[in-house]
Amino acid sequence: MKLRAIICDDEEKARRLLKHLLEQCQIPVEVVAEASNLPDAVMAINEKNPDLLFLDIEMPQYSGLQILDFYKDKELPCELVFVTAYNEFAMQALRLSALDYILKPATLDVLEELLQRFEKNSQEKKKRIEVLKAHYDKPFSRIALPNSSGYQFVEIKNILYLEADGMYTHLFLNEGTPILVSKPLVDFERLLHDDRSFFKVHRKYIINLNQMNSFVRSTSEIQMEGGTLIPLSRHRKQEFEDEIHRLIPGRAEKG
Structure with a gap:
């Protein structure tokens, strides 16, 4: 018996590639619907009753993670497989919840392993979604910094500032010595994008x-x-002043 799947991704090329790979898997999969946005995917789920939903995380208007908001009062009727480009916060949430996810671009080997896991065990879906809900609604308090022996975990609130040094970044903390990380500043800019602090x-x-x-x-x-x-760049001055007055009024001194 074929597994029934829906693919939701705002990029048509990505949907075509994933469908093509699923058709080559040893475990038979029928793609019963495709959607380019989350509301259409929810409609397709209700109409087609699939076994699996392959859901892109980063889409216009609605994030894939917001599917939880469409099923607040009832159980999601299919297994979720999130599809994502690298997004540290999203991936940490997915790891903590133990929900399945695949990185773009998907490969046949990864899909084969995923389908085998699905056939063996889909009993703990509800519990895993609840864990994801808990971490989706609140930001992570720590970041993992790679070093020569593994990772060093740093509380985000303890970071004073970050300074670019070519393809490296110095993290200055309110306690302890600065940390040099072999990642460019732009990586941290993406990582901290949703943290208004x-x-x-x-x-x-x-x-x-x-x-x-x-x-x-x-x-x-x-x-x-x-x-x-x-130093504050003159190109960022007005936006900076607007931001500090919105977030922490009264702390900016007039010069």
Whole structure:
């Protein structure tokens, strides 16, 4: 008996590739519907009653993770397989929930393993979705920094600022010595994109707004906890002032 699947991805090329790979799997899979957005996928689920939903995470209007909002009062009637390009926060949530996910571009070997797991065990779906809900609604408090022996975990709130150094980034903390990470600043910019406490004030610097002591408008300098002065790019000045007045009114000093 064939497994019934729905593919939801805003990119037609990605849907075609995934469908082509599923048709080659040893475990028979029939793609009964395709959708380019989450509401259409929910309609297809209700109409087609699939076994599996392959769901892209990053789509316009609705994130794939928001499917949980469409099933608040009833159980999701199919197994979820999230499809994602690299997104650290999303992937941490998926790992914690033990839900299946595949990285783009998908490969035949990965799909074969996934389908075998699905056939063996789909009994704990509800429990896993509840874990995902718990982590989806709140940001992660730590980030993992790769080093020579593995990973070092750092509380996000303890980061003072980040400074670019070519393809490396220095993380300055409110305690301890700075950490040099072999990742460019742009990687951290993406990672911290949804955390409104962090702001890129200069092409070389991202600061934690909650770790500021003062801002001197006349010199366009930000003093961080500990006394370090960070330059503010003139191109970012107005947006920065709007942001600090919205988030932490009263802490910015007039220069």
